[in-house]
Amino acid sequence: MKIRPFLLAGLVALSLACSSCEKRPVAHDPPNILVCIADDASWPHMSAYGTSWIKTPAFDKVATEGILFTRAYTPNAKCAPSRACLLTGRNSWQLEEAANHWCYFPRKFKTYVEALGENGYFTGHTAKGWAPGIALTADGMKRELTGKAYNDAKTDPPTTGVSKIDYASNFEKFLQDKPEGKPFCFWYGGYEPHRRYEYGSGINKGNKQLSDIDQVFDFWPDNDTVRTDMLDYAFELEYFDRHLMRMLQTLEEEGLLDNTIIVVTADNGMPFPRIKGQEYEYSNHIPMAIMWKNGIRSPGRVVDDFVSFIDLAPTFLELAGISENRSGMAAIQGKSLTDIFYTEKEGIISESRDHVLIGKERHDVGRPYDVGYPIRGIVKGDFLYIRNFETDRWPAGDPVTGYLNCDGSPTKTVILNLHRQDMADMFWPLSFGKRVKDELYYIKDDPECMRNLAFHDDHRPLMESMKKQLFSELKKQGDPRMSGQGHIFDEYPYADKRSAHFYERYMSGEKLNASWVNPMDFEKH
Numbered sequence: 001m002k003i004r005p006f007l008l009a010g011l012v013a014l015s016l017a018c019s020s021c022e023k024r025p026v027a028h029d030p031p032n033i034l035v036c037i038a039d040d041a042s043w044p045h046m047s048a049y050g051t052s053w054i055k056t057p058a059f060d061k062v063a064t065e066g067i068l069f070t071r072a073y074t075p076n077a078k079c080a081p082s083r084a085c086l087l088t089g090r091n092s093w094q095l096e097e098a099a100n101h102w103c104y105f106p107r108k109f110k111t112y113v114e115a116l117g118e119n120g121y122f123t124g125h126t127a128k129g130w131a132p133g134i135a136l137t138a139d140g141m142k143r144e145l146t147g148k149a150y151n152d153a154k155t156d157p158p159t160t161g162v163s164k165i166d167y168a169s170n171f172e173k174f175l176q177d178k179p180e181g182k183p184f185c186f187w188y189g190g191y192e193p194h195r196r197y198e199y200g201s202g203i204n205k206g207n208k209q210l211s212d213i214d215q216v217f218d219f220w221p222d223n224d225t226v227r228t229d230m231l232d233y234a235f236e237l238e239y240f241d242r243h244l245m246r247m248l249q250t251l252e253e254e255g256l257l258d259n260t261i262i263v264v265t266a267d268n269g270m271p272f273p274r275i276k277g278q279e280y281e282y283s284n285h286i287p288m289a290i291m292w293k294n295g296i297r298s299p300g301r302v303v304d305d306f307v308s309f310i311d312l313a314p315t316f317l318e319l320a321g322i323s324e325n326r327s328g329m330a331a332i333q334g335k336s337l338t339d340i341f342y343t344e345k346e347g348i349i350s351e352s353r354d355h356v357l358i359g360k361e362r363h364d365v366g367r368p369y370d371v372g373y374p375i376r377g378i379v380k381g382d383f384l385y386i387r388n389f390e391t392d393r394w395p396a397g398d399p400v401t402g403y404l405n406c407d408g409s410p411t412k413t414v415i416l417n418l419h420r421q422d423m424a425d426m427f428w429p430l431s432f433g434k435r436v437k438d439e440l441y442y443i444k445d446d447p448e449c450m451r452n453l454a455f456h457d458d459h460r461p462l463m464e465s466m467k468k469q470l471f472s473e474l475k476k477q478g479d480p481r482m483s484g485q486g487h488i489f490d491e492y493p494y495a496d497k498r499s500a501h502f503y504e505r506y507m508s509g510e511k512l513n514a515s516w517v518n519p520m521d522f523e524k525h
Helices: 009-017 057-064 079-088 112-117 167-177 224-253 309-319 338-342 410-421 427-432 457-476 487-491 502-507
Strands: 032-038 067-073 122-127 184-189 260-266 285-291 301-303 355-360 375-380 383-388 438-442
Touching: 032 079, 032 224, 057 067, 057 224, 057 260, 057 285, 067 355, 079 112, 079 309, 112 122, 112 184, 112 309, 122 167, 167 184, 167 224, 184 224, 224 260, 224 410, 260 309, 309 338, 355 457, 375 457, 383 457, 410 427, 438 457
Parallel strands: 032 184, 032 260, 067 301, 122 184
Antiparallel strands: 067 285, 260 285, 355 375, 375 383, 383 438
């Protein structure tokens, strides 16, 4: 549907006389769309949320002049499936192969960027779009799921771990190429703070100190190595934010800022053990701020509604005036956020936005026959319920092949070394050990998900209620795992031929090493 511009002064008084009338903007040009997505950043780690050891003034500006969301989630905490959810408006278990990492993206699923491009928008992206995986047209041509690539402009990065792509300069080139009068849709997919990091860069180049960190999660040991790793992560997240600030300044200079919807978020949690690639609170709970000067009422609001990545595609289509049928996209599961944009309320806006669903299938390979670790979950109110479907499998990947669903890092190495020295340590089981079928956490007081309440008699009725709701909604959404067909996700081919059948090849004696983990991650037993 088409939005309408802000009411003129004379009409404002009239609208105020009708208490039941919702104030909504009126007719102006279709808004531009800028999605800025950091690669691996957890929810608390933007300074707008109160984190003191990370400074993100650009994110904070978007939050202050727009809306800061406190309960935004990705349905799947891994790069490719998370981005697929955002682009299609569908949960990962509704996306066939695209539920998996390093997949062949199904041709039947169109992205909102492709739909906007077919309906008058100029589209493009810089750096990481939908990835990793392969997306081809019927005639074998590469699909532009996030628009034309703009990566020619390069810079001298501050560390060896930071990309040489000059994101902000590439955005400027995109705007120069934009035809006069056309709205644009651009995707800024920074490679930071994805690993690997230059060890010590947060201290040596970011002027940070180990004592700056006010909390090390309880599922990691609190030592200098882990704190240094966290500061390196902080340095790269701040680098992402600096390019965001340059983009905001460019929009203002070009007179485009007011009518541009700016979404700033991350695809999944930070690339550390027990977070990225898992389905706990810090895995799926992501930062999100949205700014749109021409449309969002009462900027500076903090919104506590549960929102999901799948809500962004229908929001963009609605504001562009493109119906779902006209878009050519598969049925969208998400719900437009415009009701939140057009109200002046903060806190809880809609009582119906009281939960989100999460889950995963196969991320990185390394288990026998390249099988995944299937999970479904629901976050409702202050509780998280998780169902693990294959508890005989290793959640973070098989030990003998390096726990491939956990990026190599100093923090990972510390935990593995502690485990090798003392089999009774507490850290290894939390990040790498096998799990029970049901998990229930009171995330209001236990966001680190350390105390499983699933077997507490007092919480059993709540757990059963959440499980019933989860399974009921998954059945309505056509999740194959609800009809006994979950094996189909394990049978989809892995698109990276270098890593496919990793376990069998490694066990047969072939010399293999995955580039995203460290050689010392591999276990002999």
